[in-house]
Amino acid sequence: MIITQFLIVGAALFSLGVYGVLTRRNAVLVLLSVELMLAAVNINLVAFDRFVADQLAGGQIFALFVITVAAAEVGIGLAIVLLIFRNRHSANVDELDLMKL
Amino acid sequence: MTLEDWLSTPENYVFLVIAIPMVVAGWRVVTSQNVVHAVLYLVATLAASAGLFLLLGAEFVAWTVVLVYIGAVVVLFLFGIMITRAPIGVDVSLSHPPRVRVAAAVVSFALFVLVGGAMLDAFSGAAAFDVVPTRTVDIGESIFARFVVPFEVVSVVLLAALIGGIVLARRDPEEPT
Numbered sequence: 030m031i032i033t034q035f036l037i038v039g040a041a042l043f044s045l046g047v048y049g050v051l052t053r054r055n056a057v058l059v060l061l062s063v064e065l066m067l068a069a070v071n072i073n074l075v076a077f078d079r080f081v082a083d084q085l086a087g088g089q090i091f092a093l094f095v096i097t098v099a100a101a102e103v104g105i106g107l108a109i110v111l112l113i114f115r116n117r118h119s120a121n122v123d124e125l126d127l128m129k130l
Numbered sequence: 131m132t133l134e135d136w137l138s139t140p141e142n143y144v145f146l147v148i149a150i151p152m153v154v155a156g157w158r159v160v161t162s163q164n165v166v167h168a169v170l171y172l173v174a175t176l177a178a179s180a181g182l183f184l185l186l187g188a189e190f191v192a193w194t195v196v197l198v199y200i201g202a203v204v205v206l207f208l209f210g211i212m213i214t215r216a217p218i219g220v221d222v223s224l225s226h227p228p229r230v231r232v233a234a235a236v237v238s239f240a241l242f243v244l245v246g247g248a249m250l251d252a253f254s255g256a257a258a259f260d261v262v263p264t265r266t267v268d269i270g271e272s273i274f275a276r277f278v279v280p281f282e283v284v285s286v287v288l289l290a291a292l293i294g295g296i297v298l299a300r301r302d303p304e305e306p307t
Contacts, residue, residue, distance in 0.1 A: 030141055031258045035182070036249040038149045042156050042175070044242035049160030051234035052225045057210050061172055062160055064203065068179045071195070079186045079261055085272045086264050089191050093273075096191075096198050097284050101291030103203050107210040108298035114214040115301075123226070 035076035042069035056110045056120045060103060067099045139258075144185060152178035163224055169207050176200055187263035 042065060049062025071092045078088025114120045136142055155174035162168040176199045183192035225231060273281050 030139065030145065030185075030261065031136070031253075032256050033250055033253050034142070034145060034149070035186075036253065037246050038153065038182070040242055040245040040249060041153050043245065044238040045153070045156045045160050047241055048234050048238035051237065052160065052231045054226055055165065055224050057207065057214060058165065058168060058224060060210075061168060061207060064172060064199075065156055065159055065175065068176060068199075071191070072179055072182055075183055075186050075188045075191055079188065079264075080256070080259055082259070082262060085276050086269050087272070087277075089188050089264060089269060090273055090277050092188075092191050093194060093269075094280060094284055096194055098287060100198055100203055101288055103206055104291050104295045105298070107206060108295045110210060111213055111299050120214045121223075 032076060032080045035072055039069045039073040039076070042066075042072070054121045054123055056113065056122050057107070059122060060106045060110070063106075064099065064103070067095055071095055135258075141185065141261075145182070148178050148181040148185065152182070161225070165211050165224065166208070169204060169211065172207075173200055173204055176204075185261070187261040189263065190266045190269050 046062045046064075046066030046069060049065060050059055053059045053062060074088045074092045074095070076088075078086060078092075081088075110120055113125065117125065119125075152175055155171045155178065158171040159168050159175060162171060176195060180192040180195040180200075183189075183195065226234075
């Protein structure tokens, strides 16, 4: 195996995540696309870790930290979406325009 | 490394079998018009990423992805969809109008070309590497020796997220809603 095959897959998945964040209207689906980007980053971290054959497995431990922080981010993000839905009766990001001139 | 060399390694066929459905499922995550289908395609993408981790010999990370992402985060997403009563079923308004989608496609494709080109430019000369599986005992020793301070900080982050989630989502009984 070569390192570039994992890097290309990671770049493709990350770009798909960016596309999803830019195009989705529903706030839950925007969070879903962010998860896609984080998964792409994890692939790069683990691939580089095995590429340099790190004795401390630093890349894998960073991937574990990313997974943990992503879980926290989903919890807080969904709580915020829930609060917005309760106040505005909509979870669409383009209807949250209170601060727009 | 030429394409013939690359195709002569059996591992690379396993890689293709995992990676191609992964990218297709990722595409369906961002384009599906059904919310629940999008979440289930995310399950497929994450399962494929766990497969790539197994291919790389990172077993502990792979099973953590299965347990934490597929087991917990996806269930949380399904609960979020049900609670916010996001339209379940086919609905054309889940994405922005086509002109936004075209602009976003241009931006994300440019990003892919930029990042992928930079990676190819930097690492196309790198030699093929053989995967040495990581033992979980090595990961444990590394976390609790070298990375013990970040580990504790992450546990505080999780506690803060737990308390923050409760405070944000709780409905105060005396407050008129």
